[in-house]
Amino acid sequence: MKQPIRVGILGLGRIGKMHAANILTMKEFEVVCGADPFLTEETEREMQELGIPKCTKDPEDVFADPTIDAVIICSITETHSDFIIRAAKAGKDIFCEKPIDHDVGRILDALRAVKQADVILQVGFMHRFDRHHSALQHKIADGTIGDIEVLKITSRDPAPPSMDYIRSSGGIYVDFMIHDFDMARFLTGSEVTEVFATGTSVCDPEIAACGDVGSGHAVLRFANGAIGILETSRRSSFGHDQRIEALGSKGCVMNDNEYENNVRFFTQDGFHGAKVPYHFPERYKDAYFVELRDFAQAVREHTAPPVTGFDGLQAVLIAEAAARSAKSGKLEAVETIEV
Amino acid sequence: MKQPIRVGILGLGRIGKMHAANILTMKEFEVVCGADPFLTEETEREMQELGIPKCTKDPEDVFADPTIDAVIICSITETHSDFIIRAAKAGKDIFCEKPIDHDVGRILDALRAVKQADVILQVGFMHRFDRHHSALQHKIADGTIGDIEVLKITSRDPAPPSMDYIRSSGGIYVDFMIHDFDMARFLTGSEVTEVFATGTSVCDPEIAACGDVGSGHAVLRFANGAIGILETSRRSSFGHDQRIEALGSKGCVMNDNEYENNVRFFTQDGFHGAKVPYHFPERYKDAYFVELRDFAQAVREHTAPPVTGFDGLQAVLIAEAAARSAKSGKLEAVETIEV
Amino acid sequence: MKQPIRVGILGLGRIGKMHAANILTMKEFEVVCGADPFLTEETEREMQELGIPKCTKDPEDVFADPTIDAVIICSITETHSDFIIRAAKAGKDIFCEKPIDHDVGRILDALRAVKQADVILQVGFMHRFDRHHSALQHKIADGTIGDIEVLKITSRDPAPPSMDYIRSSGGIYVDFMIHDFDMARFLTGSEVTEVFATGTSVCDPEIAACGDVGSGHAVLRFANGAIGILETSRRSSFGHDQRIEALGSKGCVMNDNEYENNVRFFTQDGFHGAKVPYHFPERYKDAYFVELRDFAQAVREHTAPPVTGFDGLQAVLIAEAAARSAKSGKLEAVETIEV
């Protein structure tokens, strides 16, 4: 059996804790240390109980530890680029939560550092690893539907996050729809050239008061001629609504949500079926494992990870064009940057 | 355009009225006369409004009318054999509601009269003409599922009929399951050799008081080695539950009920879908037309109808074996009779 | 029984023949005459066989016949306004195929003539009468989903029409998407204020050569704050794809296509289900009857029809804004006109 990859986890908030718990059950990894500047005694105890041997407030403890092979960056977005650069300089492979950064300049600095150090950088777009989405992607990639003409993504959260979160999120396009922008590229295998975006806060007027929208909609034009239609909302109330559809020259492929079970109950009023998963931790439960398993493989074989830094950059560039379009009311071109 | 087939309708109860209303919209037929010994003024007026030019209490008015080509027998079961014989002697083609008769001897007399007069006799097993069942039958007949091994039929009424009806029905096997016995032969393309049947009245104890059961279950053995499993109930509460499933050497084919529409509504409690048709008049609405269209064709071309008198006899013989088995608690052989 | 409404059918092309065949089976109507300037002997014979007593090349034969109560306008779009005006002046109620006209000025003239003559004008948006769409509309209108936030319509034809048709169609927005623009207003119960539209001809480059697009996509803003997302294509290859989805504050409602039957066949490769109806004549078969039944009722009771001339005008105004947007790449306001 191969030696496990020794990792440090940067950021022990909600998503960091989830990754920590997952990684601790994976034989591919050994968690050496968790670092969080806001580390509380409670979190430290929680991490110990989970089985993480050491916690620290200083991320440098991770970068400086020569026994650590890789870092999992789950800290706030503002720290991502800096941590990527420091990890790269320390020769560590990197798994970084999305988005890489809100600032394209800083993303480019980070990607250059990764390139120079020749380390692995994988971005945390876990939607790609969902079995329903992945099966659909295969039907497109293997030519089953012929040439893709239209891609439609429905992506809705059950309920809006706190207004504090909304205010510091960077806006719906870069915070939320970035997953869908990434999926759009992944599924079509083509780059987005133009975007029209618009939104509304009819689902929650408080969001408008924060200067953001609660529902974001985008029409994408791809280099291969296909059209993408994305529809997202912060509030779908019935659960985490995650569906994709692709129309091609030979037919149409679509996936449905997952359901908690396949039971149906029939009465004189019709029939009743099960719930869909409430939110992303339930729906993408398995996908969070699969992305890390693939990261482990990329680290071990020193090969390109399934989601690269370039992918992370493109999603941000599309999000920026979408934000511009939402203001201008016009189709906006997506910036092209050589990395 | 061909001349319409001139028909007389015998029996103007619920099923007779339905056939009358259907036939009046079909260009294949012209209704000449309706006959019912219990004809009321109200029914007569109703028939006139529908567009039937003449009603009579005396069936002989139908048999004696040389301009009438064919009869539709919808009267009570006790009269079927007699009417078939009289129609045959008058040289008229015959569509007869199921069952032909409760008495095998009388059925044989009727079949002989039909044979001697060389007229068409079609029995009203309308399940065969339902688009879902028919599509399933094709998948079996064309070899899609390979050799059939197991046939399962679920057949449930939403609510029991009146106890008066139950008392004079001849029992669940001949009154209700006869449709399913016919479908079993139709779908497997093989004869039933043995039957085990049992029942219960847990759905309505009053039915037990009438000497019948409210739910009938049968295991059939077919000449081709397949097994049939039939499950029926007088009370399914949620609607007319009509589903079929066939397992073959190459796969399994199953159909679902129809639904009033394909809308689903999603909330935090799960999703809700539409009702199934409440009872046979709604579910088999189209099938009632198709069987008569096929009857018209058989009459015009003087060819074998899709459901023959022999089919009508076999279903009764299986029902009789089932009734015997329900009493004996044993597998019972189905009688074989040369016609 | 009430006297049937005596109708003249104007235009005996594909759609006119279909309406003629339907109307001849409806007891609400009696077809007096069919008129078509391009009437051939073959069509005349066909109509006679169907049961239409008289055909003419001169529409005036219809307008001038005082025994005719109503007209069914199925002629080419260019003639609609003129026929509406002539019918209105003759005091006849009017059922007119969509669109009323490509020219807003002429539509207004027609609507004024209708108003002045106080006759009924119903426009042939048959999508409204489909049982799946209608059931979904009820879920919105009765408050089941709460306040509507997003409406999504998928509307795809199996294969493009002839390029001759495309060239004279007025473009995808007014010819094809007009159905969806009407449905958008019908389903949300709100007017469209702004439109963004774009299209592509990746499905058939010949369409681009005709100066049109093969796939049209539109984002709508409604007066009530909701967003509409319409996706259409001239070529979906697998059949007539007609699905609607609405997200509201209390949940989400969506309908699926119809299927030819509910049979599924299972093998080691997965399962296989039935086809969807190939094109609109199959999918909207029943809807074509329902709209005329409702028209008959409006005529008899002299009440507002379910689809008014105002509805017909609005759909064209939205289509015009969409066509402008497709050129400008910007959100375009929908014109507001007092009638």
Add this chain to the structure above:
Amino acid sequence: MKQPIRVGILGLGRIGKMHAANILTMKEFEVVCGADPFLTEETEREMQELGIPKCTKDPEDVFADPTIDAVIICSITETHSDFIIRAAKAGKDIFCEKPIDHDVGRILDALRAVKQADVILQVGFMHRFDRHHSALQHKIADGTIGDIEVLKITSRDPAPPSMDYIRSSGGIYVDFMIHDFDMARFLTGSEVTEVFATGTSVCDPEIAACGDVGSGHAVLRFANGAIGILETSRRSSFGHDQRIEALGSKGCVMNDNEYENNVRFFTQDGFHGAKVPYHFPERYKDAYFVELRDFAQAVREHTAPPVTGFDGLQAVLIAEAAARSAKSGKLEAVETIEV
């Protein structure tokens, strides 16, 4: 955190290896030792790689080890009763694969030993722990469907096991349908009083040559008046077909199989969906964990396990009655034994 339960695994064949692999990832357990009289060097190495510290050919090494809290019995059926008795005498809690034994006398000896030693005995009917079946059971148990009237179970394996396996299996009723007999009791919450069973080997004539049948069918009568209809086959070819349906006074509840994903692909030939899990290790993957988690809880709290020795006995008694019925062609009473 509680101390893990220290277990020894008896039998390291296919099912033993699967349990071993599962248990090693569960924090509730610590695997101390694996014992198998047929232990090969290969299996020993495999177990070491999995993480089991010690393997032995002598089961006594397990029973005699005072640090072992519980045993997991996965050895051949003939050894079950003996191992249960020895484990009970050694004061160890017991998880035993189904069936407890083919011989009722030996089962009774085992149950008495368990009772006397006051240890936990749980039988491995994992179907109960499947999320689809479990959700359906809740709908029955909580009164959603009212009083249960009919229970239907479809249970099919994709392909027959080896003829060697068939020959030593004890026959389809005790080897295969025992799962369904257990589910029947579990779902109805009632005891089976009578059984009619029949079978056929049309799916594989070789099975008939082994003196067994490839498809077993049973009609059950329950003490509460309900009827059970079980249909099983050794060969369904399309995967592990596991569906349940219950009709009650207030409606009907049914579950469908699982599918590998929810993607559907539409073409002109209809639509295509995903596979069902091929066999029980895939379908009941999660259920195998859940049953052990529940066992751990029963061990820790020394409370009744979710599947008791009594449950194990009843399933065998029903299987015996079914085997008798298949020979006699009659309804057979299920033996009642006081434990």
